[in-house]
Amino acid sequence: MIKNKYQSLKDHVYTYIAECIQNGTLLPNQKLSENSICEKLEVSRTPVREALIQLASENYLEYYPRRGFVVKELDTKKKLDVFQLIGTLDALAARLSVSYISEEDISKMEKFADEIDTSIKQQNYSDYQLYQNEFHNIYIHKCNNDTLIELLESLQNSFVRQTYLSNDKTKLYTVLEQMNIEHKQMIQLFKKKDEEGLENFLKNVHWKISYTDMI
Incomplete structure (x- = not known):
């Protein structure tokens, strides 16, 4: 039950970020603030981090050491x-x-x-x-x-x-x-x-x- 709840939170964060990129709220090369996402969605850091990692693995975000996650610009x-x-x-x-x-x-x-x-x-x-x-x-x-x-x-x-x-x-x-x-x-x-x-x-x-x- 805990696992299912956690998974739904990660999916919720994933969908939120995806929609922000789709509607232009987040633009190419823009840095994502993990703290802001946590506050906006009222979730802990763990599902936010997991969603960001998934998005990066799917080639939609870029991760830079010491800078964090940035919206990837598609040509x-x-x-x-x-x-x-x-x-x-x-x-x-x-x-x-x-x-x-x-x-x-x-x-x-x-x-x-x-x-x-x-x-x-x-x-x-x-x-x-x-x-x-x-x-x-x-x-x-x-x-x-x-x-x-x-x-x-x-x-x-x-x-x-x-x-x-x-x-x-x-x-x-x-x-x-x-x-x-x-x-x-x-x-x-x-x-x-x-x-x-x-x-x-x-x-x-x-x-x-x-x-x-x-x-």
Whole structure:
């Protein structure tokens, strides 16, 4: 029982750090403060240290003696490779889900698209990230292929952000507005039950990286 509790704490820390890297709270070459993480999550140092060691072993953090753990910077080629995989698998999941998507699911996607619009207007990147993930997860979890779902979840935990990020807020939110226009186009394709059109749109339009300086 103690072991299970400890394991869940380590996983909790692991997920927290992963999400911070994904949403841009933690940036490449930024040092992680073990004390801050302990205080933020109200956990002891042991699960934090174990989570950091695991992240380093998976090549997402770098450990430097006397400096500690630092977010590893992935080169652009590596990021593009991951995006290409996610785009292909996400497009397949969308195609497979068409037969299982309900009107209620489509209504949820429309709701999330509206929430994304609000987040963009408020320049709230964290909420944008949250709602766009929820938008995609609706059809991913309806694809009726557990292996595909697991692969996508694994890639989503690869810490490559699932959308763009930039210090130029005007440029960033212009790009994010376009992304949400594409979300709404996807909804229309779901309503038409256009499997081929949906797969092609996600693979060749929605997941096409146009601004490599922002990934």
